[in-house]
Amino acid sequence: MVVKVLQSVKVATNKEGIGSGKRYAVGEELPTDEDWQKQIAQNLIDAGIAEETKIVKPQETKAPAKKKKRAKNDDGTFKADDKSTPNVNEAWETK
Incomplete structure (x- = not known):
């Protein structure tokens, strides 16, 4: 899952939520490697602060060889x- 920030936001940088956190600017991607990071990302999506972006692979445009x-x-x-x-x-x- 790739999540991009729509508004500048400060997010926890560890599982416990303790510490100064990290500020993400508009357009930056949130890490979603761990379950707790996915939960934070989902909360931001639900709040309208971030959005999940889909990765679309380009389609092959070559015509098949005759x-x-x-x-x-x-x-x-x-x-x-x-x-x-x-x-x-x-x-x-x-x-």
């Missing part, structure tokens, strides 16, 4: 490449 297979004639035999068309290979076709 697979090639051998081209066949009507009778099922493989087609040969026509040498008179150097920019086109008639022996292969994409699926």
Whole structure:
């Protein structure tokens, strides 16, 4: 869970809540490694002082590679490449 602070806030830095605490500025992330830290973060979320942010992984935008297979004639035999068309290979076709 990633929690970002929406308002400047002072938060306890240990389990017992004893000590001076730490001041978090707007946009800083709260630690949520321990259960007591998660509880503090949840209390701040409930109070509207912080918000949980979702981490979204980028989607892959590459188009899948087109697979090639051998081209066949009507009778099922493989087609040969026509040498008179150097920019086109008639022996292969994409699926």
